Amino acid sequence: MRRLRPVAVVFGIILGLYLIGRAIVEPFGIDVSDPATYRHDWGGPSLAGVLAVHCGPGIVAAVLMVTALVRRRRRDPVDSGHRHLEE
Numbered sequence: 020m021r022r023l024r025p026v027a028v029v030f031g032i033i034l035g036l037y038l039i040g041r042a043i044v045e046p047f048g049i050d051v052s053d054p055a056t057y058r059h060d061w062g063g064p065s066l067a068g069v070l071a072v073h074c075g076p077g078i079v080a081a082v083l084m085v086t087a088l089v090r091r092r093r094r095d096p097v098d099s100g101h102r103h104l105e106e
Contacts, residue, residue, distance in 0.1 A: 032084070034080070035080035035081070035083070035084050036080075038076045038077040038079075038080040039077045039080055039081050039084075040077070041073065041074075041076075041077055042073070042074040042075075042076070042077025042078060042081075043077070045070070045073040045074050046070065046074070049069070051066060054066070057069045060072075060073070061073070
């Protein structure tokens, strides 16, 4: 089971980066001033619904990835390389 953990982490990072990229691109891919461009998309017919469905997972992925990085840094502090001079 321990061998599958790195595979799951890599897959999660790839999926998370995809969702974050999609969340960034989605508002530019639709014409927010023309409801006809997003009316039949998932989450439509409202703009809020479309953005929630298409951008929401990317926002959640970004929050989870940042949280994981912060927890990892707190758990495993990196040696700063500064050594105290002993007299």
